[in-house]
Amino acid sequence: MPLKSGDLLRVVAPSGRLRNRTALDRGIEIWRDRGYRVEVTEEIVASWGYLAGKDAARRKQLATAWSDPECRGILYARGGYGGMRLLEHWQWDLAAVPKWSIGFSDITALLWSLSHQGIAGIHGPLLTTLADEPDWSIDRLFQLVSGQPVPPLQGDPWVGNVAYGKLLPCNLTVATHLLGTPWQPDVTGAILAIEDVTEAPYRIDRLLTHWRLTGALAKIAGVAIGRFSQCDPPEGSSSFTVEEVLRDRLTDLDIPIVANLPFGHDGCNAALPVGVAAILDGNTGELSIV
Incomplete structure (x- = not known):
């Protein structure tokens, strides 16, 4: 279902620990400027070695966002490594309303696992990389999630x-x-x-x-x-x-x-x-x- 202004999106850090809070905040602001509600918790700054917290905590972040009936999309904080670890002992709740899932790099593990279930996502800028994109690339992302056609x-x-x-x-x-x-x-x-x-x-x-x-x-x-x-x-x-x-x-x-x-x-x-x-x-x- 296309996203629209006012929809709730949740921030999840399933992979590497956050290194640049300023970059994250800049990315969140871009989504908010487009009219979306973006929810971020302080769990986002957790760390465990090179990971953004222990596996159980990161799984809980993802499961909470995925099962939230009000949430319409998941914005991944950054890549790095760790998303694949969450797939062990994991099942996507197919009874939940499907969410937009947006990120790239290490987020491939989650995007492909969703595709395996027949659920589409977006391979695109993470919250920590979004502000560095040129305007046309940012526009393309928002066109895709809102159901508009994009040029080749x-x-x-x-x-x-x-x-x-x-x-x-x-x-x-x-x-x-x-x-x-x-x-x-x-x-x-x-x-x-x-x-x-x-x-x-x-x-x-x-x-x-x-x-x-x-x-x-x-x-x-x-x-x-x-x-x-x-x-x-x-x-x-x-x-x-x-x-x-x-x-x-x-x-x-x-x-x-x-x-x-x-x-x-x-x-x-x-x-x-x-x-x-x-x-x-x-x-x-x-x-x-x-």
Whole structure:
């Protein structure tokens, strides 16, 4: 159901501990300026090592927000690591009213687990990254959650032809670690949209090779490649570039591939719906939401 001004949204920190309260508050203010009620509790500043509190406490945050009948959306504070830990001993309450679930990076674990249940979410800016987005990207996020159409994203065509399928945006590292688990959505005929950060080229190679060896990569209909930031090889090392790895591991699949799309870390992170129909045009380089 589209969001509208006045709807209640709750802030949840399911992953890494909060490092920048100012960035969080700036993101909350953007949502409030659009007319939404945003509820945040002091649990958001909890920490346990690199996590935003112990697993049980973070699960409780998420379960409370998900089961709240007045809440219409969950805004995730930040990524980092830890969301996948919550999926152990977890079941989404399918009797609850489905919520918009908005975030990216480590939040992939939650977005994909919801997609596995047939519930769409938004792979897009976290509260701590939202204020750094350009105006058009912020507008795109609010257009998506309010049910308005959004323009196609433009990238660089690598392999031609056109794919139509369910869009599955993700952080590649997190998504790879969901393969073979009960929380992996069906990737058959899907358009896989991937991004990552601070992974050396050989690690990207290892992740994509794992997809190949499981047979999952052979099932997808197309690949949309976002930003692979800070993924340069160590200085002075003998290495492929990350682009060379992506081309080597993907372009022989004989499916449409578009690269350099404006989503991911360390730059514009255009919002993409998870689990909805999309078209990837490998001839023109466009990714369109149907």
